[in-house]
Amino acid sequence: MKYCSNCGQPVTLRIPEGDALPRYICDHCQIIHYQNPKIVTGCLPIWKNDEGEDQILLCRRAIEPRHGLWTLPAGFMENAETLEQAAERESVEEANVNIEQLKLYTLISLPQANQIYIIYLANLCDKRFHPGIESLDVKLFHEHEIPWDTLAFHTIQFTLEKYFQDRKQNHYPVHTHTINTHNGKSAD
Amino acid sequence: MKYCSNCGQPVTLRIPEGDALPRYICDHCQIIHYQNPKIVTGCLPIWKNDEGEDQILLCRRAIEPRHGLWTLPAGFMENAETLEQAAERESVEEANVNIEQLKLYTLISLPQANQIYIIYLANLCDKRFHPGIESLDVKLFHEHEIPWDTLAFHTIQFTLEKYFQDRKQNHYPVHTHTINTHNGKSAD
Numbered sequence: 001m002k003y004c005s006n007c008g009q010p011v012t013l014r015i016p017e018g019d020a021l022p023r024y025i026c027d028h029c030q031i032i033h034y035q036n037p038k039i040v041t042g043c044l045p046i047w048k049n050d051e052g053e054d055q056i057l058l059c060r061r062a063i064e065p066r067h068g069l070w071t072l073p074a075g076f077m078e079n080a081e082t083l084e085q086a087a088e089r090e091s092v093e094e095a096n097v098n099i100e101q102l103k104l105y106t107l108i109s110l111p112q113a114n115q116i117y118i119i120y121l122a123n124l125c126d127k128r129f130h131p132g133i134e135s136l137d138v139k140l141f142h143e144h145e146i147p148w149d150t151l152a153f154h155t156i157q158f159t160l161e162k163y164f165q166d167r168k169q170n171h172y173p174v175h176t177h178t179i180n181t182h183n184g185k186s187a188d
Numbered sequence: 189m190k191y192c193s194n195c196g197q198p199v200t201l202r203i204p205e206g207d208a209l210p211r212y213i214c215d216h217c218q219i220i221h222y223q224n225p226k227i228v229t230g231c232l233p234i235w236k237n238d239e240g241e242d243q244i245l246l247c248r249r250a251i252e253p254r255h256g257l258w259t260l261p262a263g264f265m266e267n268a269e270t271l272e273q274a275a276e277r278e279s280v281e282e283a284n285v286n287i288e289q290l291k292l293y294t295l296i297s298l299p300q301a302n303q304i305y306i307i308y309l310a311n312l313c314d315k316r317f318h319p320g321i322e323s324l325d326v327k328l329f330h331e332h333e334i335p336w337d338t339l340a341f342h343t344i345q346f347t348l349e350k351y352f353q354d355r356k357q358n359h360y361p362v363h364t365h366t367i368n369t370h371n372g373k374s375a376d
Binding site (some may be wrong): 001003004018037039077080085112114174 | 190191192193194195196197198209221222223224225226227231241264265267268269270271272275278292295297298299302304306321362364366372
């Protein structure tokens with residue numbers, strides 16, 4: 001932030017009186033511009049086949065960051081929607097899925113990225129999914145097929161690991177977690 | 189938003205190509221300024237007395253909105269902190285509490301307010317709390333003393349109601365919820 005979004009004059013970064021952290025302050029119109037973490041939300045879509053086995057839907061990213069790597073469908077929550085609406089909207093945008101029974105699953109703080117991740121378990125209603133504009137590919141994976149080495153984000157790895165652990169007990173409690181590195185899984 | 193925070197030129201509100209919602213767009217530097225929901229987080233601080241009874245700590249607000257009404261200590265999550273750090277920081281700022289054992293409890297979408305609330309259960313370590321600058325008063329309440337008619341926010345009422353219901357079974361699962369009105373509890 002270089003300019004005040006209210007009056008267009010330059011802002012300065014300093015600690016306001018009575019505050020503890022530096023903020024962007026407009027000395028022209030006296031507004032303090034707070035900056036807050038963003039919410040990333042999405043789904044872990046589960047397909048149960050006729051043999052009772054389950055497969056997980058992953059998307060291969062067509063956009064940066066992490067172009068070409070695999071992820072769960074997720075993205076930034078928008079104003080005027082609920083968390084569940086946002087998680088479903090992102091899943092539809094990225095994979096054109098038909099999902100139901102969203103259940104809160106992981107809640108992850110990413111202090112270095114100024115984000116929180118909120119991922120829901122969801123059941124796939126059918127296999128008529130296909131890539132949205134932000135995905136190169138969308139596929140179902142058995143556990144032994146999960147591309148652990150080419151996952152895009154630590155948050156996705158954590159959520160998938162918890163899912164396969166919890167599946168053994170068929171019990172899926174909400175998991176809270178903090179990831180103290182950047183979210184991208186390799187050199188960034 | 190009237191001006192671009194990157195270059196200071198006026199922005200226009202319109203739907204970008206390939207998008208579905210109107211955004212503030214700078215035609216000078218081509219930046220799209222997305223606006224996203226904010227995270228409010230805090231605690232439901234519990235004091236267990238020598239008789240095994242519990243009391244809940246509430247704060248009487250010294251600031252708008254809802255000046256003079258009662259609330260749980262909570263506020264906006266900041267960049268570079270975890271949800272638990274934010275919930276504890278807000279509790280310390282508003283009530284100077286010493287708390288421990290934070291446990292995720294309610295997760296509430298407020299689409300009309302462009303907010304989500306995330307409230308943790310927490311144990312008070314001692315009774316040496318006192319009002320911070322944003323509180324007129326800080327007090328412990330037995331269930332029958334809760335000021336239901338002068339609570340500040342629907343999110344706080346929902347969280348307290350769930351707590352007293354769950355206390356009967358001594359089982360406190362995570363509750364998700366949506367509040368489709370403004371959060372303030374009376375005419376706003």
